[in-house]
Amino acid sequence: MTAAAPAALTSEQIGVLARAVSRAPSVHNSQPWRLSVRGTEVDLLERREVELRRHDPFGRDRLLSCGAALTNLELAVRVLGRDCHTAYGTDVAATVTIGRPHATSARDFALYHAINRRRSHRRPFFHGRVPAGVRAALVAAGEATGVHLVEPGRLDKLAELLGFATRVLRDDRGYQRELELWTAHTHGWGALGDGVPEDALSPEALPVAGLVRGGTPVPDDVVLAERLAEESLLVVCTDRDDRADHLAAGAALQRTWLAATAKALVGSVLTQPLHLTGFRARLVSELGLPGVPQAIFRFGYPAVPAAPSPRLPLGELFPPPGGSR
Ligand SMILES: Cc1cc2nc3c(=O)[nH]c(=O)nc-3n(C[C@H](O)[C@H](O)[C@H](O)COP(=O)(O)O)c2cc1C
Incomplete structure (x- = not known):
C-alpha cells in the first residue's frame, strides 16, 4: 500500500504564508x-524589477531580503504543522516543498510569533550590555553551512570605516536622490505601502541613524567607536559571494533577528556602507572577518518603542494570471 501524497494547501493556509512573508524586513522596505503556489510547492520569486541602482546596483540586498522572507515562509509552513524542504533556484529564488504533517516545535512557535513584533529599531538602546549567553544564542540561531555571525573586535577600525562611508554617502547627491524616492512617498494620501516611513528613520548619527541621509550628523571616529562599544553587534559573513550565499545570509539574519525579538531585544540592520567600492575588502582585512560581510546587525534592549512599517496589500504578493515570474 502506498502512502497518500501530502495534501495541497488550502486558501486559508496560503493566507498564513503570505502574511508571514509580507512582514519580512527588506532593503528600503521594497x-x-x-x-506562486502549485499544490504543495511554493515558489518564492525575486521581483527583479525592484531596482536600486545607487544603493544596490547588483541586487544583493534584494536577494538578502528574499532570504529573510524565506525564513518567515518556512516558519509559517512548520507552524501549520507541516514538514518542508527548501531548494534554492536560479529562475525562482527558492522553492519550498511542503511535506507531511509534523509537530511544530516550541522554538518554531516562538520565532513565528516574533514575526509581527520584529521591526527596524533605529533608536538608541537601553544602557546595559546584552549578556554573553544571550549573544551566543543569537549567533547560534543564525549559523548555517557557509554562514558565520561574528562579533567584531576592532571597533576603532570599524568606526573609522563607517565614518568614512557616512561622509561619502551623505555627500553623494545621486545616491541621496534615490533614497529620497524611497522615503518621500510613505506618508499621507499617496502612501503606497512600501518605502521607509520618516518616523522609522532617526535624525541621530551612526550607528543609530541606520540610513545616512543628506543631513545625518557625522560623529568623529572616537565618538563613533564609543557608541559602537555601547551596542551589541554581529556581522553576517558568508564563505562565498554568489546568489545562494546572499539568500542564505538573509535567511540567517532573519533567524537571528527573530530570535532576538523572542528574547525582548530589538535591532536594526546596516548594509548601506557595504555597497561602497572596496568597503567589504577593507572590513575583512581590518576586522579579520572569516568571510564576505553581507550585513551588520546592531541590537540591544529597547529604551523607547518603534512603530511597525507599512506593507503592500497581500494581493500584490501573487503574480497576475499569465503574468511573468
Ligand atoms: C537586505 C537588507 C538591507 C537593509 N539595509 C538597511 C540599512 O542599511 N539601514 C537601515 O537603517 N535599514 C536597513 N534595512 C532595514 C529595512 O529598511 C527595513 O527592513 C524595512 O524598512 C522594513 O521595516 P521593518 O524592518 O521595520 O519591518 C535593511 C533590510 C534588509 C533586509
Missing part, C-alpha cells in the same frame, strides 16, 4: 518578492 518587499522584492512574490509567491
Whole structure:
C-alpha cells in the first residue's frame, strides 16, 4: 500500500504564508518578492524589477531580503504543522516543498510569533550590555553551512570605516536622490505601502541613524567607536559571494533577528556602507572577518518603542494570471 501524497494547501493556509512573508524586513522596505503556489510547492520569486541602482546596483540586498522572507515562509509552513524542504533556484529564488504533517516545535512557535513584533529599531538602546549567553544564542540561531555571525573586535577600525562611508554617502547627491524616492512617498494620501516611513528613520548619527541621509550628523571616529562599544553587534559573513550565499545570509539574519525579538531585544540592520567600492575588502582585512560581510546587525534592549512599517496589500504578493515570474 502506498502512502497518500501530502495534501495541497488550502486558501486559508496560503493566507498564513503570505502574511508571514509580507512582514519580512527588506532593503528600503521594497518587499522584492512574490509567491506562486502549485499544490504543495511554493515558489518564492525575486521581483527583479525592484531596482536600486545607487544603493544596490547588483541586487544583493534584494536577494538578502528574499532570504529573510524565506525564513518567515518556512516558519509559517512548520507552524501549520507541516514538514518542508527548501531548494534554492536560479529562475525562482527558492522553492519550498511542503511535506507531511509534523509537530511544530516550541522554538518554531516562538520565532513565528516574533514575526509581527520584529521591526527596524533605529533608536538608541537601553544602557546595559546584552549578556554573553544571550549573544551566543543569537549567533547560534543564525549559523548555517557557509554562514558565520561574528562579533567584531576592532571597533576603532570599524568606526573609522563607517565614518568614512557616512561622509561619502551623505555627500553623494545621486545616491541621496534615490533614497529620497524611497522615503518621500510613505506618508499621507499617496502612501503606497512600501518605502521607509520618516518616523522609522532617526535624525541621530551612526550607528543609530541606520540610513545616512543628506543631513545625518557625522560623529568623529572616537565618538563613533564609543557608541559602537555601547551596542551589541554581529556581522553576517558568508564563505562565498554568489546568489545562494546572499539568500542564505538573509535567511540567517532573519533567524537571528527573530530570535532576538523572542528574547525582548530589538535591532536594526546596516548594509548601506557595504555597497561602497572596496568597503567589504577593507572590513575583512581590518576586522579579520572569516568571510564576505553581507550585513551588520546592531541590537540591544529597547529604551523607547518603534512603530511597525507599512506593507503592500497581500494581493500584490501573487503574480497576475499569465503574468511573468
Ligand atoms: C537586505 C537588507 C538591507 C537593509 N539595509 C538597511 C540599512 O542599511 N539601514 C537601515 O537603517 N535599514 C536597513 N534595512 C532595514 C529595512 O529598511 C527595513 O527592513 C524595512 O524598512 C522594513 O521595516 P521593518 O524592518 O521595520 O519591518 C535593511 C533590510 C534588509 C533586509
